[in-house]
Amino acid sequence: MKLAPQSVPYRALQKVSGFVVIAFFIVNSNDWGLPAAAAAGGAILLVALAYEVAYYRRFAYELTADTLDISSGVISRREREIPYRRIQNVDVSQSVIQRAITIAAVDLETAGGSSTEGSIRFVKPDEATRIRREVQRRKSGSSAGEGGAVDGTADVRETAAADRDAVGPEEEELFAISPGELALVGALSFDGRLIGLLAFLSSGSVPVLSGFIPEASAVALTATAIVAVGGLFLVSWVLGAGVAFSNYYGFRLSRAGDELRYERGLFRRYSGSIPTEKVQTLTVSDNPAKRALGYASLSIETAGYAPGQSGDGGSQAAVPIATTDRVYRLAHEVESFGTPTFSRPPKRIRWRYVVRYAMVVAVLVGVAFAVDWYVTPDLPWYGPAVLLLAVPPAAHLKWKHRGYWLGDDHLLTRNGFWSRTVTVVPYYRIQTVIDSRTIFQRRWDVATVVADTAGSSSLAGTSAAAVDFELDEAIELRETLQERLQSSLASHRDRRDRFEWFEGGVDETVEPNRDADAADAADAADADADADVDNVDIADAEDPTEPADTGSAVGATDPAESADAAGIPDADRGRERTEAPVDDGAASEDVDDADTDHPDDAHTDDAEDAHTDDETGTEIPDDGVIRPDFSTSDRDYSEPAERIDTGDYAVDRFPSDADVARRDDGPEAETDDSAESDDSAESDDSAESDDSAESDDSAESDDSAESDDETDETEK
Amino acid sequence: MTTQSLHPRVQVVWVLRAVIVAAVLSLPFAGAFYLGRLPRWAPAAAGGAFLTLGVVHAVLKYRRWSYEIREDALYLDRGVITQVRTTVPLVRIQHVDSRRGPVERGVGLASCVVYTAGSRGADVRIPGLTPGGASDLREELKRLAIRADGEDAV
Numbered sequence: 001m002k003l004a005p006q007s008v009p010y011r012a013l014q015k016v017s018g019f020v021v022i023a024f025f026i027v028n029s030n031d032w033g034l035p036a037a038a039a040a041g042g043a044i045l046l047v048a049l050a051y052e053v054a055y056y057r058r059f060a061y062e063l064t065a066d067t068l069d070i071s072s073g074v075i076s077r078r079e080r081e082i083p084y085r086r087i088q089n090v091d092v093s094q095s096v097i098q099r100a101i102t103i104a105a106v107d108l109e110t111a112g113g114s115s116t117e118g119s120i121r122f123v124k125p126d127e128a129t130r131i132r133r134e135v136q137r138r139k140s141g142s143s144a145g146e147g148g149a150v151d152g153t154a155d156v157r158e159t160a161a162a163d164r165d166a167v168g169p170e171e172e173e174l175f176a177i178s179p180g181e182l183a184l185v186g187a188l189s190f191d192g193r194l195i196g197l198l199a200f201l202s203s204g205s206v207p208v209l210s211g212f213i214p215e216a217s218a219v220a221l222t223a224t225a226i227v228a229v230g231g232l233f234l235v236s237w238v239l240g241a242g243v244a245f246s247n248y249y250g251f252r253l254s255r256a257g258d259e260l261r262y263e264r265g266l267f268r269r270y271s272g273s274i275p276t277e278k279v280q281t282l283t284v285s286d287n288p289a290k291r292a293l294g295y296a297s298l299s300i301e302t303a304g305y306a307p308g309q310s311g312d313g314g315s316q317a318a319v320p321i322a323t324t325d326r327v328y329r330l331a332h333e334v335e336s337f338g339t340p341t342f343s344r345p346p347k348r349i350r351w352r353y354v355v356r357y358a359m360v361v362a363v364l365v366g367v368a369f370a371v372d373w374y375v376t377p378d379l380p381w382y383g384p385a386v387l388l389l390a391v392p393p394a395a396h397l398k399w400k401h402r403g404y405w406l407g408d409d410h411l412l413t414r415n416g417f418w419s420r421t422v423t424v425v426p427y428y429r430i431q432t433v434i435d436s437r438t439i440f441q442r443r444w445d446v447a448t449v450v451a452d453t454a455g456s457s458s459l460a461g462t463s464a465a466a467v468d469f470e471l472d473e474a475i476e477l478r479e480t481l482q483e484r485l486q487s488s489l490a491s492h493r494d495r496r497d498r499f500e501w502f503e504g505g506v507d508e509t510v511e512p513n514r515d516a517d518a519a520d521a522a523d524a525a526d527a528d529a530d531a532d533v534d535n536v537d538i539a540d541a542e543d544p545t546e547p548a549d550t551g552s553a554v555g556a557t558d559p560a561e562s563a564d565a566a567g568i569p570d571a572d573r574g575r576e577r578t579e580a581p582v583d584d585g586a587a588s589e590d591v592d593d594a595d596t597d598h599p600d601d602a603h604t605d606d607a608e609d610a611h612t613d614d615e616t617g618t619e620i621p622d623d624g625v626i627r628p629d630f631s632t633s634d635r636d637y638s639e640p641a642e643r644i645d646t647g648d649y650a651v652d653r654f655p656s657d658a659d660v661a662r663r664d665d666g667p668e669a670e671t672d673d674s675a676e677s678d679d680s681a682e683s684d685d686s687a688e689s690d691d692s693a694e695s696d697d698s699a700e701s702d703d704s705a706e707s708d709d710e711t712d713e714t715e716k
Numbered sequence: 717m718t719t720q721s722l723h724p725r726v727q728v729v730w731v732l733r734a735v736i737v738a739a740v741l742s743l744p745f746a747g748a749f750y751l752g753r754l755p756r757w758a759p760a761a762a763g764g765a766f767l768t769l770g771v772v773h774a775v776l777k778y779r780r781w782s783y784e785i786r787e788d789a790l791y792l793d794r795g796v797i798t799q800v801r802t803t804v805p806l807v808r809i810q811h812v813d814s815r816r817g818p819v820e821r822g823v824g825l826a827s828c829v830v831y832t833a834g835s836r837g838a839d840v841r842i843p844g845l846t847p848g849g850a851s852d853l854r855e856e857l858k859r860l861a862i863r864a865d866g867e868d869a870v
Contacts (some may be wrong), residue, residue, distance in 0.1 A: 066773075227820050303833060389832060431805075431832045431833055431834030432802055432803060432804045432805070432808065432832055432834050432840075433802070434800060434801070434802045434803070434805040435800070436798050436799060436800040436801070437795050437798065437799045438797070438798045439798065442799070452832075452834040454833040454834055478801070478803060481803075482788075482789060482803050483807055485807070486788050486854070489805075540849055573824065574814050673787055
């Protein structure tokens with residue numbers, strides 16, 4: 001797929017506009033006249049346009065069965081494949097100009113790397129929506145095992161969801177900002193950084209202004225200073241309010257299936273999706289003003305954003321403000337963590353905070369004294385000492401707001417005496433557990449336990465930390481977290497593994513719907529791709545059950561054979577057994593069923609499998625699950641690998657992944673499936689032919705397989 | 717695997733580092749002496765003090781440092797001023813490096829770095845290994861990480 005054609009002039013202008021203006025001024029000031037300036041600007045613009053045209057021609061993206069492929073680059077070229085299941089979130093943004101010329105920027109984030117991994121600039125808005133939807137749909141298709149549908153009813157629901165999704169996703173609104181809340185966001189978003197910036201900017205004018213104030217009295221100076229500072233506050237407040245207002249205008253958070261969608265922005269529209277399974281942490285924060293009014297804010301972290309990226313510290317889907325209980329309801333929608341009851345650090349730790357804050361005050365007094373001693377000897381340098389009064393309440397609040405709670409599936413921590421933050425970390429998301437004791441903490445016999453996640457805000461210091469807990473408690477907490485992480489991993493794995501056995505059933509029911517939907521929803525090229533996906537799906541889904549099927553089918557017909565079937569080490573042979581009758585007896589069936597649908601698959605895979613399976617000799621254990629072989633090979637890696645001639649196919653002799661091992665004989669499953677009825681009908685026949693094959697050596701059975709192929713081909 | 721301590725020679729690496737740090741820290745004193753603000757012994761005394769601190773720190777650090785590979789996680793216990801114990805679940809390991817800096821090569825040591833997707837403990841370094849030991853540890857961790865199912869790495 002290509003970018004939108006409008007993006008060429010837009011990108012060109014965007015890149016050179018600043019440069020052109022500067023160049024224009026430089027040329028103009030050298031009084032070479034306007035024509036020269038215009039010519040220079042035009043030349044630069046032309047070069048940029050040429051580059052962008054080349055970029056446009058080179059840039060192509062494609063939604064394949066399980067990856068998003070982007071090939072780009074004019075001078076150095078790059079081909080990038082992003083697996084759908086690795087995509088953390090998809091963001092779409094449109095500035096005012098972009099909206100005017102109907103283009104949108106799409107950013108796809110994965111967990112690795114320091115920048116956005118897939119950035120598509122720019123496509124038409126509906127194409128952007130389509131990318132977002134397709135990515136989500138295919139992701140849930142390719143990792144259906146993680147969906148969490150375990151029992152039959154859930155399967156049905158999932159099927160229905162997938163069905164709807166292709167037509168038009170059904171969204172359940174979680175949160176929409178009301179005008180009152182928006183006004184509150186503006187009023188409460190006082191940005192301290194802006195003051196700093198404005199003070200810095202305006203300080204440049206002080207020397208200039210001081211020339212105009214000839215003989216200012218101290219009173220007048222102080223008055224001006226107060227007014228200036230007040231003005232500064234007011235301006236930064238208004239600016240902050242304006243920025244927050246335009247950022248969160250029309251904020252909407254909704255849930256569609258297993259993903260969260262958000263959109264917001266007045267001038268620049270942001271929208272995007274976050275799969276709920278990729279949510280790393282939730283953070284609920286408030287400050288005294290919000291607490292007094294009964295409000296709080298919520299942010300949702302994923303591993304997608306690099307620290308410092310995209311302005312708001314990464315979290316695009318932050319609910320700026322809502323009443324506290326609503327925030328908790330929303331948080332429960334995303335991660336249901338129950339009602340927390342925080343346990344606090346020991347009370348004696350308050351003395352530590354008293355000492356700490358007292359030291360801060362002492363330092364302030366010291367600084368004031370130094371300034372006083374150095375500049376004018378009249379100021380009351382002991383003024384900051386008044387702050388000592390605030391020390392005990394601050395220490396108490398700090399202690400009061402600290403805490404942690406171990407839920408069924410989540411760790412909650414709470415920190416901060418001024419702006420209070422509650423961090424929710426699912427055990428399943430914990431990356432490392434760190435407990436540390438600084439030299440000061442050791443004096444009080446306390447320790448800090450940090451549960452690190454892959455979320456992006458952790459760098460800013462808001463990772464889940466249980467600070468200043470008793471040593472024993474901290475060590476116990478660390479052990480507990482480690483244990484619960486392991487058990488959550490085990491349960492996730494369990495669910496996934498169990499699900500694979502159901503997958504066949506689910507996909508069978510999904511199958512026809514999906515095909516139909518794809519055909520009418522997407523364009524022709526896409527429908528092709530979809531058909532591919534479905535083929536793979538069905539193969540994947542069915543192969544785990546395949547060996548069991550053949551085994552049982554044969555076993556049912558011939559009791560004597562059943563023991564044999566279980567003991568047969570070769571999957572291939574088991575399959576040949578079922579195929580043999582198809583090829584031998586029912587040539588007509590063969591043609592009408594399997595081969596009309598997938599003429600190529602049946603042949604090529606047959607041939608390939610005859611090779612690979614015989615060589616590797618994949619054994620099927622009693623439970624029918626092929627597990628990867630983790631025994632270390634004694635291969636010398638400085639030597640090149642021994643070559644195996646597999647014809648045109650790349651074959652992994654020692655698949656490191658159980659899925660791969662199963663997938664090897666995947667497409668066969670279809671023949672199996674279709675031939676199942678034949679199988680039972682001609683079981684006698686097959687048993688007979690198989691017996692003979694069994695008694696002979698393997699070379700002959702190979703031969704027979706090949707001859708079958710040949711007959712197949714001649715039939716064609 | 718029982719608790720492992722580092723190779724004693726790693727102290728040489730840390731002491732060398734302490735020497736460099738001490739030299740840098742005593743530079744201002746040397747400058748002040750050069751400008752005639754401080755007596756002759758001041759830079760030497762400062763350098764000596766920093767060096768002593770550095771050496772003591774290095775020795776204590778060596779004594780404190782230990783690591784252990786348990787069934788499902790890598791445990792590290794280290795730190796002199798701030799004592800830190802880190803648990804890295806083997807499932808979370810993204811990749812493992814073994815590396816040798818110039819000083820490490822000089823004393824015939826190597827170190828092993830374990831990376832996770834986390835933000836704070838994103839890379840965990842185990843210094844003071846013999847080159848063979850570092851490669852072995854790397855291979856061992858790799859094997860354990862694969863066994864632990866990389867599907868859950870993030």
